[in-house]
Amino acid sequence: MEHTIHFDIHIEPARQGAYFTIPFKVPGDFEFETLTLKYTYDRRPLEQRPLENGLYSALPEKNIIDLGLIGPDGTQVGASGSDRNEITVSEECATPGYRPCRIVPGEWQVLVGAYKVEPEGTRVFYEVTLEGKSRRLLKGDLHCHTLASDGVHTLEELAFKAKRNGLDFLAVTDHNQLVSKAAMPRLPGVTLIPGVEWTHFKGHANFIGIDQPYDELFATNTPAEARSRFESAHTRGALISINHPFEPVAPFQFDLQTLPFDCIEIWNGPMRESNLKAVGYWQQLLAAGKKIPACGGSDYHRDTPFIFLGGPTMGVYADSAGASDIVAAVRAGHSFITFAPNGPTLEMTAGDAILGDSVAWAKVKELQINVQGLLAGDVLRVVTGKNSGVLFTAPSDGDIELTYAMDEPGFARVELLRAFLPGLPMLPALISNPIYFDAE
Ligand SMILES: [Zn+2]
Numbered sequence: 001m002e003h004t005i006h007f008d009i010h011i012e013p014a015r016q017g018a019y020f021t022i023p024f025k026v027p028g029d030f031e032f033e034t035l036t037l038k039y040t041y042d043r044r045p046l047e048q049r050p051l052e053n054g055l056y057s058a059l060p061e062k063n064i065i066d067l068g069l070i071g072p073d074g075t076q077v078g079a080s081g082s083d084r085n086e087i088t089v090s091e092e093c094a095t096p097g098y099r100p101c102r103i104v105p106g107e108w109q110v111l112v113g114a115y116k117v118e119p120e121g122t123r124v125f126y127e128v129t130l131e132g133k134s135r136r137l138l139k140g141d142l143h144c145h146t147l148a149s150d151g152v153h154t155l156e157e158l159a160f161k162a163k164r165n166g167l168d169f170l171a172v173t174d175h176n177q178l179v180s181k182a183a184m185p186r187l188p189g190v191t192l193i194p195g196v197e198w199t200h201f202k203g204h205a206n207f208i209g210i211d212q213p214y215d216e217l218f219a220t221n222t223p224a225e226a227r228s229r230f231e232s233a234h235t236r237g238a239l240i241s242i243n244h245p246f247e248p249v250a251p252f253q254f255d256l257q258t259l260p261f262d263c264i265e266i267w268n269g270p271m272r273e274s275n276l277k278a279v280g281y282w283q284q285l286l287a288a289g290k291k292i293p294a295c296g297g298s299d300y301h302r303d304t305p306f307i308f309l310g311g312p313t314m315g316v317y318a319d320s321a322g323a324s325d326i327v328a329a330v331r332a333g334h335s336f337i338t339f340a341p342n343g344p345t346l347e348m349t350a351g352d353a354i355l356g357d358s359v360a361w362a363k364v365k366e367l368q369i370n371v372q373g374l375l376a377g378d379v380l381r382v383v384t385g386k387n388s389g390v391l392f393t394a395p396s397d398g399d400i401e402l403t404y405a406m407d408e409p410g411f412a413r414v415e416l417l418r419a420f421l422p423g424l425p426m427l428p429a430l431i432s433n434p435i436y437f438d439a440e
């Protein structure tokens with residue numbers, strides 16, 4: 001979906017030396033990811049003046065028109081003098097001189113600076129192109145540490161590492177420390193998401209996607225104080241994940257019934273017993289009728305055997321590469337967890353529903369499952385509230401498309417098991433969020 005707006009203006013010589021604005025509208029009936037603004041005008045005469053040494057000198061400019069962009073809230077998005085004929089802005093990226101921002105609907109304005117205008121005036125042609133959001137699979141890691149807490153790398157180093165490992169996004173979650181989005185470096189192709197691992201002697205939780213989840217100190221001494229941090233973060237729109245709930249050195253001991261949260265980190269770093277316990281706990285909640293997404297993250301601090309950025313990787317179906325859309329997709333459970341950035345991937349639908357969505361069982365009973373990147377011997381099982389059955393064993397490497405019929409309301413999720421090491425039990429290579437089939 002692309003939407004283009006054209007407009008032009010004739011600038012009289014009397015306006016030379018003045019600034020003024022031209023409004024244009026970003027429509028609200030569709031969500032847009034990027035805005036590109038181009039403009040042209042007759043800047044230089046065509047003739048060039050020959051010089052003695054065989055070179056040519058451009059004649060002085062006839063017109064010089066400066067460019068700027070103002071958002072619907074009236075603030076400056078950026079200004080580029082007359083140096084650029086084209087600028088682009090999105091939530092994650094912007095042409096230098098402009099700030100990244102969401103392309104929200106409303107009245108935006110081009111800032112026109114009539115620095116020089118020839119005696120007969122000049123016409124300036126503007127073109128605004130709005131590129132619509134579209135759902136895509138992005139890979140990322142929701143849990144890592146820099147040397148601002150107990151990691152060993154800077155944020156910049158982690159961003160480069162994420163890119164090298166094939167990740168599209170990275171939530172940075174230092175213990176009780178947060179770097180605001182504005183203060184984060186920008187690396188094209190990697191969306192950095194602000195976050196903090198709220199760390200207490202009785203449990204850890206990630207607050208992701210906003211700059212300031214609470215105004216008070218992180219430190220709390222009573223369950224009521226702890227709850228107030230969660231409630232503040234939740235009210236302000238943070239994505240809250242309950243981290244490594246069964247990790248022996250830092251289990252989650254607060255009462256989950258009393259705290260608002262969005263997802264449970266069932267896969268923290270390498271797959272191991274504490275993660276399998278978390279999967280079991282999550283399964284109990286799902287079987288009890290709760291709709292709670294699972295999430296995963298490497299908890300990366302430094303390179304050690306079996307620990308790397310993107311181990312595990314979240315595969316997230318997000319509407320754009322913007323941090324807010326990635327966080328929204330994780331919150332909606334539009335995701336699966338795979339053991340590495342190059343691990344298997346999954347597309348699972350039921351009618352129009354994707355991972356994390358709900359459908360009415362009376363209307364849709366069939367699940368479409370599409371797994372890519374299988375290895376021979378991989379076992380795919382479908383887990384519901386009642387049972388877990390093997391649907392497919394891969395005879396060879398490759399991809400597979402399968403269907404699964406829901407014979408009653410509930411939920412269905414997928415686990416792909418793999419023999420990572422000969423002689424050891426099979427372990428999950430991928431765990432999906434469920435699709436929920438509501439009884440009505
Ligand atoms: Zn932790």
Ligand SMILES: [Zn+2]
Pocket residue numbers: 143144145197299
């Ligand atoms: Zn951590």
